[in-house]
Amino acid sequence: MTITQLQYVLAVAEHKNFTLAAEKSFVTQPTLSxxxxxxEDELDILIFDRSKKPIQLTQVGEKIVDQARNIVNESFRIKDIVDQEKGYIGGEYRLGIIPTIMPTLLPLFLKNFVKKYPKINLKVEERNTDTLIEMLEEGYLDAAIAATPLENSNIKERPLYYEPFVAYVPESHRLSNTANLKVEDLNLDDILLLEDGHCFREGVINLCKSNHEAGGKPFELASGSFETMLKLADEGMGMTLLPYLHTLDLKEKQKANLYYFEDPKPAREVSIIYHKSELKMHITEALKETISGIVRGAIAFQNVQIISPLNK
Incomplete structure (x- = not known):
């Protein structure tokens, strides 16, 4: 068997279609097939059940794909060793970022990183945390930026910064003009939340530790947008919580509605995460150094309490 054959197997396992897998692998479909x-002839087994649409892995095929992924990843490590020995920082690098971090963090570091490392072909994808973990485990991403800790034995975490939660409280709200905002002042029933699937939502819920039963609100909101929640808050529909970096771009009128918590300020830990196999670590280190250097000037909070993003 060859590394190329294993790469073709992984491509079909991912796309569940021989034609699409061949296209993504830049070969003809007959060659890949x-x-x-x-x-399969060499192993005397069937890796794929071609009678099903879309194509499915056989039971032994699932085990082969898991092992093939390990072998292909380890083969990539050889190139990593050579690149590091030569001091070469370049090539394709696939980075995932969660939606509540992407809009504020990416503009801070992207231009600087691309300018400093022009030989890196950086590909950035926006995905939720569960999808990022799955893509890291299956080798479709080299690294990701997410709220941590994640408590996943396959994933390594390197903190980049700690981002406080900031309350956005309109004038009509019961907490407006509160001198010293405390976590105990929060009531989950009047906080506008992001839709399910966003770890920032889970962080807010974990922060509040509310004893209120679900369904106490006069309406249900399913939005992935902080902007939507801000507009609803301005309409008197409640308050909301924002990540600190998101508050920097608010209009001056909106900034008057920001309230900061007493120390230790509740915060999320934002980390660069990657698979335990540690492929392309020289690029990951370069990315971490770039982001840490830039964000250090934007976030100077030290006395914080880390709020878990996990659904507990």
Whole structure:
């Protein structure tokens, strides 16, 4: 068997279609099919059940794909060793970022990083945390930026910064003009939340530790946008919580509605995360150094309490 055959198997396992897998692998469909067939003949088993649409892995095929992923990743490590030995920082690097971090963090570091490392072909994707973890485990991403800790044995975490929660309280709200905002002042029933799937939502819920039963609100909101929640808050529909970096771009009128918590300020830990196999670590280190250097000037909070993003 060859590394190329294993890469073709992984491509079909991902796309569940021979034609699409061949297209993504930059080979003809007959070439890809022939190489997979040769591997199946050599092993005397079927990796794929071609009778199903879309194509499915057989039971033994699932085990082979898991092992193939390990082998292909380890083969990539050889190139990593050579690149690091030569001091070369370049090539394709796939980075995922969660939606509540992407809009504020990416503009801070992207231009600087691209200018400093022009040989890196950086590909950035916006995905939620669960999807990022899955893509890291399956080798579709080299690293990601997410709220941590995640408590996943396959994923390593390196903190970049700690971002406080900031309350956005309109004038009509019961907490407006509160001199010293405390976590105990919060009531989950009058806080506008992001839709399910956003770890920032889970962080807010964990912060409030509310004893109120679900369904106490006069309406249900399913939004992935902080802007929507701000507009609803301005209309008197409640208050909301924002990540600190998101508050920097608010209009001056809106900034008057920002309230900061007493120390230790509740905050989320934002980390660069990657698979425990540690591929392309020289690029990951370069990215971490770039982001840490820039964000250090934007966030100077030290006395914080880390709020878990996990659904507890």
């Amino acid at each position: 022939m190489q997979i067939q040769k591997l």
